Amino acid sequence: MSLEIESSDVIRLIEQFLKENNLSRTLQTLQEESSISLNTVENVDAFKKDIIDGNWDSVLTTVLNASVPAKQLGDLYEQIIVELIEMRELGAARSLLRQTEPMQLLKARAPERFLRLEHLVSRTYFDIKEAYPDGTTKEKRRQAIAKALASEVSTVAPARLLTLLGQSLKWQQQQGLVQPDTAFDLFRGTTQVVKAEDDAVPTKQYSLIKFPGKKTYAESAVFSQDGQLLATGSVDGFIEIWNYLTGKLRKDLRYQAEENLIAMDNSVISLAFSKDSELLASGSTDGVIAVWKVATGHCQRRFSPAHSQGVTSIAFNKDGTQVLSSSFDHSIKIHGLKSGKILKEFRGHTSFVNNITFSADMARVISASSDGTVKVWDTKSTSCIATISPQTQVDVPKGALNPIGGASGQTVNNVIVIPNNPDQILVCSKTNMLYLLNIRGQMLKSFTHDKKSGADFISAAISPHGDFVYAVAEDSVMYAFNISNGALVNELKLTEAEIIGIASHPYSNILAVYDEKGQVMLCKA
Structure with missing residues (x-):
């Protein structure tokens, strides 16, 4: 019986290692070349709480390093723009609306939603009923976005790659595939043979x-x-x-x-x-x-x-x-x-x-x-x-x-x-x-x-x-x-x-x- 391992999982393990060792440029290059993103957070519950609490700086930092489907990303940016308009941060709202890729995708795929945001940002006042139609609220919107985004990310234990390598070697030792108390060449997958034993009669x-x-x-x-x-x-x-x-x-x-x-x-x-x-x-x-x-x-x-x-x-x-x-x-x-x-x-x-x-x-x-x-x-x-x-x-x-x-x-x-x-x-x-x-x-x-x-x-x-x-x-x-x-x-x-x-x-x-x-x-x- 053989165990099949997805190549994408191997790449993610390497990306996690790069992230933990602050090799950000290498991480970014690997994600771009492989089209596989790490999509991990240190704590999913903390990530959801940041969304529910509206800690958008932290949320955007996390999302920028992950691969999130266009729909969920559009919903997130839409909510942030609405809240910026509510706080009368109109300059920031216009920048997000007109200069970010998620909003350009929204404009192409759902022009009526984009025009609604343009209309909101051009008003001299904030109309909560227009911002949250059909009986929804800011809190409900945040909850829905938190649930959707949380399903796109996962948590990986620290040093996961090194832990798996250690577990593999331990298993091989238990199976007798790697001799105990000998140096192991991890790269080549071979044990360095050392003539340690003095001759003794079996x-x-x-x-x-x-x-x-x-x-x-x-x-x-x-x-x-x-x-x-x-x-x-x-x-x-x-x-x-x-x-x-x-x-x-x-x-x-x-x-x-x-x-x-x-x-x-x-x-x-x-x-x-x-x-x-x-x-x-x-x-x-x-x-x-x-x-x-x-x-x-x-x-x-x-x-x-x-x-x-x-x-x-x-x-x-x-x-x-x-x-x-x-x-x-x-x-x-x-x-x-x-x-x-x-x-x-x-x-x-x-x-x-x-x-x-x-x-x-x-x-x-x-x-x-x-x-x-x-x-x-x-x-x-x-x-x-x-x-x-x-x-x-x-x-x-x-x-x-x-x-x-x-x-x-x-x-x-x-x-x-x-x-x-x-x-x-x-x-x-x-x-x-x-x-x-x-x-x-x-x-x-x-x-x-x-x-x-x-x-x-x-x-x-x-x-x-x-x-x-x-x-x-x-x-x-x-x-x-x-x-x-x-x-x-x-x-x-x-x-x-x-x-x-x-x-x-x-x-x-x-x-x-x-x-x-x-x-x-x-x-x-």
Whole structure:
């Protein structure tokens, strides 16, 4: 449900602000250019009393700054002229009668009333019966004019524009659309992100997103890089943007409020936000990539197909002009967002490429594959700089076979560049081990829960400052490790269902874990 706001009301709010800040010339110009008058008084009752009491100087000052219909304005000026004649202020009466616009309009539209006033002002005496015919009186005329003019003006509370802006921000805070205790750019409508939180391990679930039906669930999830949004891609192709603080759909996005969700034709198995969080890229099981404008839901670019098989992972470059993708078809590609063409292609993996990322300086592409290796590629030349087999550096039997087809070791699920230490990467493989390596492939540390079976890691994430490693495993437990000493610091059982993946917030100690039963579990420290 959307709220419609009249543009004229917005202009009046601005005019009220100008009036209160004594910007009279700007106010007058805006009223003339827009043909919209403020038509406000500080107190309607006081305005009516001025008319009833005949305080015409005050009444005329108010009316001159308002837009009053010609009929009511003519009635007002007519009454003032009659009263000036009664007080024998004939010079002032003649000036109002012959030199003001309302009286010239009266002369054109009601010449008999104008001639009656000319006749009254030329008399050497005042005839009350002629001035107030048909049994009316001065008091009745004032009452009628007061009632008519009061209906044309209104009262606005002081600082109305600023009050509404404050109320809007408060509502957005309550809805989780604006983060509390952060600076807000009112002009651009964005929150200045401040990395205020020290890393702490999420230990409890605080909210839950539950997909409707038994067959719908999230295949992918990602937080926006400005920390304001959580996006999920579902097995039935829908892409939804959530308020991760409340676990509710973001209804401030009009297309979602109207239930016109953005969607792909097949399961959405990969998602990524651009650095400015204005674009969202999605990859599906049929090899298609779509790039969406988050604010409008408009599809800006579609690569169809980008790969011959499903798009397993996706990422933007820093300026949002290129999209990096990997696929079940063993390939990695860079696509030009403007041209819609493939700009680079990286080949060398012998099985599924499950995850890709740019290095912090964008000079390298790092990939994780089911062939048991991590490869580091030169972004410009597309040549493979290094091939890393993490498990050959620990106690793994030589020649251990990857069940999907590699010979180096078990499937590598994902690889993550460590925040604040871009020379290091975390590797999550389908074992009970996580590995911390440098970009040259040297082993720095490993992490394990020491369970021998039924608890291989599925996916991993890193805390905002890189102090903790989080990983979800086949036993539906989320494990947390201290990255400095490798110690297991927490285990959190989240669900009885099979966990699909995990996403970490870029600035807060918040994690999103999603399972095959249609649940997205939101956890915090």
